[in-house]
Amino acid sequence: MKQVLSSAWALLLGVGLLMIGNGLQGTLLGVRGEIEGFSTLQMSFVMSAYFVGFLGGSRLTPEMIRRVGHVRVFAALGSFISAVMILYPVFTDPIVWSLGRVVIGFCFSGVYVTAESWLNNASDNENRGKALSLYMIVQTAGIVTAQALMLLGDPAGFDTFVLASVVISVSFAPILLSISPTPAFATTKPMSLKQLMRTSPLGCVGMFLMGGVFAAQFGMSAVYGASVGLSMVEISGFVATFYVGALIMQYPLGWVSDRMDRRLLILLVAAAGGLGSVLGMALGGVYALLLAAAFLIGGMTNPLYSLLIAYTNDYLEPDDMAAASGGLLFINGLGAIAGPLITGWLMGDEVFGPPGFFLLMTGLLFALAVYALYRMTQRPSIPVEDTGTFTTVSPASTPVAMELAQEYTINADQEVQDALVAQAERAGEDAA
Numbered sequence: 001m002k003q004v005l006s007s008a009w010a011l012l013l014g015v016g017l018l019m020i021g022n023g024l025q026g027t028l029l030g031v032r033g034e035i036e037g038f039s040t041l042q043m044s045f046v047m048s049a050y051f052v053g054f055l056g057g058s059r060l061t062p063e064m065i066r067r068v069g070h071v072r073v074f075a076a077l078g079s080f081i082s083a084v085m086i087l088y089p090v091f092t093d094p095i096v097w098s099l100g101r102v103v104i105g106f107c108f109s110g111v112y113v114t115a116e117s118w119l120n121n122a123s124d125n126e127n128r129g130k131a132l133s134l135y136m137i138v139q140t141a142g143i144v145t146a147q148a149l150m151l152l153g154d155p156a157g158f159d160t161f162v163l164a165s166v167v168i169s170v171s172f173a174p175i176l177l178s179i180s181p182t183p184a185f186a187t188t189k190p191m192s193l194k195q196l197m198r199t200s201p202l203g204c205v206g207m208f209l210m211g212g213v214f215a216a217q218f219g220m221s222a223v224y225g226a227s228v229g230l231s232m233v234e235i236s237g238f239v240a241t242f243y244v245g246a247l248i249m250q251y252p253l254g255w256v257s258d259r260m261d262r263r264l265l266i267l268l269v270a271a272a273g274g275l276g277s278v279l280g281m282a283l284g285g286v287y288a289l290l291l292a293a294a295f296l297i298g299g300m301t302n303p304l305y306s307l308l309i310a311y312t313n314d315y316l317e318p319d320d321m322a323a324a325s326g327g328l329l330f331i332n333g334l335g336a337i338a339g340p341l342i343t344g345w346l347m348g349d350e351v352f353g354p355p356g357f358f359l360l361m362t363g364l365l366f367a368l369a370v371y372a373l374y375r376m377t378q379r380p381s382i383p384v385e386d387t388g389t390f391t392t393v394s395p396a397s398t399p400v401a402m403e404l405a406q407e408y409t410i411n412a413d414q415e416v417q418d419a420l421v422a423q424a425e426r427a428g429e430d431a432a
Contacts, residue, residue: 044344
């Protein structure tokens, strides 16, 4: 761990500040939209636009890096993020905000791609798993910290937007001043969606459904809080609790996933998340129960993302894992774009009102549980001893981080196989 921190502390600090800025703008827009009188449907388009840009950025940034290099792409995209942050309170119009969110999503995706390629370059086979874990922890902690910073200013004014812009601008300093080598950049061509669906129907369907769940959490939770009249402190606590749950539950569920049928675990975790959504929908008027619902939903759904990837890997050859990750990300991105739009429609006064926020997640999570049960009847499970290693992956990851995680999984599984072979050889020598 010390080796990882000594070689990548500046990068991790910069990423943490980036996530604080990103977490600030998501919650801030949700609250400011309510102040400006935007409808939930209008806000759903604003929030969905981020994922349109993010999906586009993850596809186009690699070519930009190949043409002009990491440093130029990193600095240019960062300046755009800071500029858009300042423009939000100047032009309080849902159309302008939607366009800004497309730009922000594109730029954040590009920045993450660049940072993750540097992280990959700064790690080796021995510490890659620790580096990836630290990266995911820093990402989640950044979003949680952002919710506390929301309390430092008035969302009806300019100061919190300026704070977000400053945090983003400062985040580039430790990275650009400490990175000396420019890593070689390459990404794997994605596997065709048809082939991926044939290999792991549950993985593909699950990633699409989870895209909608994550987008609702990240984009519409602050909108929900503002629409039901929560105070700024309560909204910040509500949004943060999703990510606190994710941070606490990721590793216990990962440990369990390496010791039981992953389809059954997917079913149980999805059902538990669905029950959390029912709790929020039925008893969300009690703030303590609202926080309990947020913790349960976040604690179940974020590990599900990594769990679905690990399950898909169980049916892939090592050489195909990196290619499959690009397809899974694309499917998840499509679900993320649709998630806020459907949530915003459900939250409309003429439909279900604010409880529609939980209704969508309830439907998606129970649908995943039912589909996992169905898939358990379609083919036999893989023996636990033959499954691959669970690796934590954030829903905010780009193809670079996904390939980094896949590379770590392959190396970890190979080490296990080598150890088993060595043990068998020693047993044979002792018998002789």
